[in-house]
Amino acid sequence: MIDAMKGAFENLLLYNNGSILFLLFLMALFFLWFVERDRRVRTVLLYLSVALIVVFLCPVYAWIGQKIDEEIYYRVFWTLPIGVLFCYGSVRLLICFKRTVSRVLVAILLVLVICMNGKLVYKNTIYNKATNAYHIPQLVIDVADAVRLENYKPIAVFPAALLPFIRQYTGDIFTPYGRNITVERWGFDSALYDAMEAEVYDAEEIAIQARKEHCAFVVLSCAKEIKGSMEEQNYFLVEFAGGHYIYMDYNYYKVMKEQNLLDADLLEIGR
Secondary structure (H helix, E strand, O other): OHHHHHHHHHHHHHHHOOOOHHHHHHHHHHHHHHHOOOHHHHHHHHHHHHHHHHHHHOHHHHHHHHHHOHHHHHHHHHHOOHHHHHHHHHHHHHHOOOOHHHHHHHHHHHHHHHHHOOOOHHHOOOOOOOOOOOOOOHHHHHHHHHHOOOOOOOEEEOOHHHHHHHHHHOOOOEOOOOHHHHOHHHOOOOHHHHHHOOOOEEHHHHHHHHHHOOOOEEEEEOOOOEEOOOHHHOEEEEEEEOOEEEEEEHHHHHHHHHOOOOOHHHHHHHO
16 A cells, blocks of 8 residues: 555656656646636536545555556546646635736736746657648558448458557558557457568468468558568558558459459559
């Protein structure tokens, strides 16, 4: 139980990340507790916040939550209306001042306090300038457009790096596994995933596993070497797009051709 409480306070420190964000939240909560009279506001902002803090710091809940999943336990913080409560408290504080000059000075001070407790998120290296309306890498759109069909939703296997974005862009392509397989602790297993993420592609192994998962398309990165060739496994190259080779299984090509499910340009390529 002691370890659980230590974990709770460690999570609190991680959430603050060297700032006084949570302290500002508590100050606003304390201030509004004595100032706010509207019962609806008190219920939504004050009572709810106190209840969530009590739940988070409850030794029993902390022990159970961390045993089940530490990341889920940590996300209790996400339900706290920290930004809303602090901003609302700041406005209520400004109302307490009658003179315009005082309000302006206090407002500037509050804005400075907020700015000092954070960094411009767009300076982080994980952010890139958007190149399209979808706010995802353009290469994902190029690859998905090469695989997507007008009259059929095919199953395609992609390198793991593309998985988080494919579903964001389109629901017209099925995949044998999703982003969840990349999270080791979730325990998902796939021979096809292992073949796709190997340092060197083994064309024969990928073809075997892709057919077991009923994949009509196989997308391979040009950055990796390929042992053997997909053509030897009865695949043909549909297109090279976004730094990836898009292959289609001839077996699926023939079946879909008979059922008139293929686009005109794909019919030409497969001949």
